[in-house]
Amino acid sequence: MYDVAIIGSGPAGLSAAINLKQRNKEIIWFGSPALSAKVQMSEKIANYPGLGLIPGSELNKKFIEHAEALGIESTDVMVNGVMPFGDRFSISAGSDIYEARAILLATGVMSGKTFAGEKEFVGRGVSYCATCDGYLYKGKTIAAYCGSKRYEEEIEYLAEVAEKVYLFCGYKDCEINLPNVEIMTEKIEEVVGEMKVTGLKLKAPAAAPAAAPATAAAETLLTVDALFCLRDAISPGTLVPGIEMSGNHIAVGRDMATNIPGCFAAGDCTGTPYQIAKAVGEGNIAAHSILAYLSENK
Numbered sequence: 001m002y003d004v005a006i007i008g009s010g011p012a013g014l015s016a017a018i019n020l021k022q023r024n025k026e027i028i029w030f031g032s033p034a035l036s037a038k039v040q041m042s043e044k045i046a047n048y049p050g051l052g053l054i055p056g057s058e059l060n061k062k063f064i065e066h067a068e069a070l071g072i073e074s075t076d077v078m079v080n081g082v083m084p085f086g087d088r089f090s091i092s093a094g095s096d097i098y099e100a101r102a103i104l105l106a107t108g109v110m111s112g113k114t115f116a117g118e119k120e121f122v123g124r125g126v127s128y129c130a131t132c133d134g135y136l137y138k139g140k141t142i143a144a145y146c147g148s149k150r151y152e153e154e155i156e157y158l159a160e161v162a163e164k165v166y167l168f169c170g171y172k173d174c175e176i177n178l179p180n181v182e183i184m185t186e187k188i189e190e191v192v193g194e195m196k197v198t199g200l201k202l203k204a205p206a207a208a209p210a211a212a213p214a215t216a217a218a219e220t221l222l223t224v225d226a227l228f229c230l231r232d233a234i235s236p237g238t239l240v241p242g243i244e245m246s247g248n249h250i251a252v253g254r255d256m257a258t259n260i261p262g263c264f265a266a267g268d269c270t271g272t273p274y275q276i277a278k279a280v281g282e283g284n285i286a287a288h289s290i291l292a293y294l295s296e297n298k
Helices: 011-022 056-069 130-137 151-159 276-296
Strands: 001-005 027-030 080-084 090-092 096-105 141-146 164-169 181-183 187-193 197-203 219-223 225-229 263-265
Touching: 001 011, 001 090, 001 276, 011 027, 011 056, 011 276, 096 276, 130 151, 130 225, 141 151, 151 225, 219 263, 263 276
Parallel strands: 001 027, 001 096, 096 263, 141 164, 141 225, 164 181
Antiparallel strands: 080 090, 090 096, 187 197, 197 219
């Protein structure tokens, strides 16, 4: 069992990992080895004290080098769920389960919205992990939303299991080319069903033929047994059931503690401003609050 599980490899997660590592805590850090895509893609960063005007790619490189110098490695698997159990947390990531005494959520903010009905059907046909739940739909017809090229391998696995896969891509240049995978041009409007998912309401592309009546052609129903949503982030309310939210952000105190004992949050997921300096500072505060929590709950 780990002392702390950090979820998110942006500036907040890195800041916390550095501080906890220096205090000899056993940590597991979930995130991409490339750290922050948001920092990497920033053309120029001008408000990080002491660095002047620096390209995001250069700052992200410094972040990576700092982590490597301290021997801090990230675990590149998607975290699907966090559940508190007494004095510890159970973390479902990929096909494995991890345990930690404390949790830090540094997940950033989701790019794009969830689908209508998605949250209501989590565990009842909506899944965020192909490896975990794909086998449940062997020989069935499923849909998958793929938000990034990095998840194409999971789409290939789903295609091995399911009879038919309807694929909705959230990026360009999808390289999936399999006989039982149909790449869809429509957009997912809503997840529908009763006890379980039974289908998806789809919205036709904006470039639909003008001759088709708008009310008849704008929306269709696709019958499926499940929807796999493969994104870089899961909304905090879905990831950690029972966590208190403030709008779309995690509610925290000045010590970065959430309403769940032992669960802390830092960075963009706690609210605006979405700034690197804020995220680094909150990661530092969260690390020290976690140290105090671990000391009080030996």
